[in-house]
Amino acid sequence: MxxxxxxxxxxxxxxxxxxxxxxxxxxxxxxxxxxxxxxxxxxxxxxxxxxxxFSSKEEIYAKLTLDFYYGLLEQLERIDQNRSSISILGDIFKVALHYHLSQPEFRRVTQYCKRIDFKKNHSEEICNAFEKLDSRFRNLVGDILSTGMEKNEIPRTNVRQLYYCMKTCFDGSVDTVWTGYSGLEKVDIDEYIKIITQFMVAGVLGLGDLENNQIAKVYLN
Amino acid sequence: MxxxxxxxxxxxxxxxxxxxxxxxxxxxxxxxxxxxxxxxxxxxxxxxxxxxxFSSKEEIYAKLTLDFYYGLLEQLERIDQNRSSISILGDIFKVALHYHLSQPEFRRVTQYCKRIDFKKNHSEEICNAFEKLDSRFRNLVGDILSTGMEKNEIPRTNVRQLYYCMKTCFDGSVDTVWTGYSGLEKVDIDEYIKIITQFMVAGVLGLGDLENNQIAKVYLN
DNA sequence: TCATTATATGACCAGCAGTCACTTTATTCA
DNA sequence: TGAATAAAGTGACTGCTGGTCATATAATGA
Incomplete structure (x- = not known):
């Protein structure tokens, strides 16, 4: 009809x-x-x-946040995968951080909904939606890391652990650009995006190699 | 009297x-x-x-969070500075993450008060207290990084930028252990602390060297 | 003992999230 | 066509909670 x-x-x-x-x-x-x-x-x-x-005011927050992340993942999943894994990871950071910066009006709601206790107080449906987003991101990055190791572009190591390091750096950087945006601390944001991406790359490349090189020796002295 | x-x-x-x-x-x-x-x-x-x-319910949240961070900084500032900068940075991560894990009851309030808009709606006094905490942390880490560069333990680069990378990684890792603690995702936390610390070290060591080594070449292809 | 000050208290008020009985609009079918 | 049915929209109402403030209580001291 x-x-x-x-x-x-x-x-x-x-x-x-x-x-x-x-x-x-x-x-x-x-x-x-x-x-x-x-x-x-x-x-x-x-x-x-x-x-x-919406069943509650908070559900409006949740829906806004979900929409925001749908948009993000769409962009991330569209990134060209036919290059070196390191390039792709770099692009993920760049695309994601610019995406966040281009919609600063979402920063307060999104941060509010990221809280560990927020999701637990919502319907099955909302929970699943968040869960699904997480796994889309996990799969995307996980695959890139695995492929990178296969192609010897990334030192071989536990993918799961490396993923959590990436995720940590990713979440932290989102926080930083948005805090920077709010002017609480002055950060030159474009410069920051460049640098944190390099930092992440150095971490990914360095982590697996750590056992075999001098870094470990200095560190474990 | x-x-x-x-x-x-x-x-x-x-x-x-x-x-x-x-x-x-x-x-x-x-x-x-x-x-x-x-x-x-x-x-x-x-x-x-x-x-x-307390002037409002939210001020209770703020005071709890402040107390939590006072405790953290006290522990961090007590870390022995007479070792390699890299060791010290590693300890900062370890001490901080264990501190967080030892008081999980703070995780919800603390996360709530970290929101960019939270601080802005409070008294001058509360704002200053948070500001002071930030600068204590910034000074602590900034000094370690500067000293490390002077002693050639850390590749020379812009301290400010390197600090923000550290901070990013630090904030992200706090988030990760607490999310992990809440069981939303299963992470072997002790293993994670070891790995993320190594990741951070690799980042710090790799970032300054990036221009001169093959990492950059791969990445910038 | 009584006056004065400092602190503690809970009845009260205003404002807001969420409900629900009712209205309005659209659709179906006799 | 118009009566019956369904679906969607509405805002007055309710219950709860953060915050206030007039009063009660306790401590001090003359």
Whole structure:
């Protein structure tokens, strides 16, 4: 039924309107005290309607964050894989960090939803969505690392462990650019992206080699 | 006046009681919905009294977090500086990560207070306290890096930039151990601490050398 | 003993998240 | 066509909670 289809589209469109209005209102440091009434006003709908789309205010946060990460993973998965693993890893960092910088209005919500306890207080559906995102990222990076080791571009080592190092560096750098963006600390962001990418590369290349070279000796003295 | 003194001590002691009671109640995933009344009950005082010590509920979060970090920095600043810079950096990671793991009950509050917008909504006093913590850490690590470069233990490069790389890795690793602790993802934590420390060392050693060695060539192909 | 000050308290208030009975709109089918 | 049914929208209402403040209580000292 075409008409049913359109109604469905309308309904989904309205969801986007709510999310858009929310995001607008959330782009300030007091975003946590934005009320559902305010969101309803901004979206030009009744308050009750919001609860037809989201089971709670927090679910709006979650959906915004999920959408943000869908966009990120789409870009990351589109990165050309036919180059050296190191180049690809470098691009992942660059693409991801620029993606974050290009949508700074998401930084507060996203950080809020990253909290360990946040996800645990939500529906199965939301949890699964976050879980799926994690595994998409894990697979993407994991494959690059494995391939890199096979092609001897990356020193052989435990992929799982190397992945967690990458992830650590990745999460940390996202945090840093967004903190930098907020002006809490002045960082020249473009320079930073270049440097942290190099740092990550040095870590990936150096980690597996560590047992065999002088680094270990200095370190373990 | 000895009596005035004792009253002051009593008052300060009460603050610790409130913080302790709060921390206890906060050790669950629903910690954000713990009410001030519950805290008052647990601390066996009236609700009004809490507001004699803290200007808002959020200030309790902030004070807990500050106390946690005071403890961390105390331990970090006590690390023996008379060894190679690389050893010291490694110890900083080890000490810090073990410190975090030894007080998992702080992980939710601390993560909550790390948010970029959190600090901005608090009194000058709280802001300054956080600022001071940051600069203590920055100085500690910055000095180690500078000394390391002087002693040729670390390749010479921009200290500021290298610091941000360290910081990135540090923040990321804290996140990872605490996420791991919560069981969202299973990580063998002791193994992880060893590996991420090595990763960081490889990064620090590799970053400055990057221009002169083959890493750069592979990466910049 | 009483006046004064300092501290503790919980009843109270305002504001907000979330609900639900009702209205409005769209769709179906007799 | 229009009556019946379904679906979506709505905002007045409720219960709860953070924060306040007038009062109670205790300590000090004259």
């Amino acid at each position: 075409g008409i049913t289809e359109r109604k469905k589209r309308d309904f989904e469109h309205r969801e986007q309107v709510i999310l858009g209005a929310s995001l607008n209102l959330f782009d300030c440091d007091e975003w946590l005290s934005v009320t559902v009434d305010q969101i309803a006003d901004a979206a030009e709908i009744g308050k009750g309607t919001i609860y037809k789309h | 000895g009596i005035t003194e004792r009253k002051k001590r009593d008052f300060e002691h009460r603050e610790q009681v409130i913080l302790g009671a709060s921390l206890n109640l906060f050790d669950c995933d629903e910690w954000l919905s713990v009410t001030v009344d519950q805290i008052a009950d647990a601390a066996e005082i009236g609700k009004g009294t809490i507001y004699k010590h």
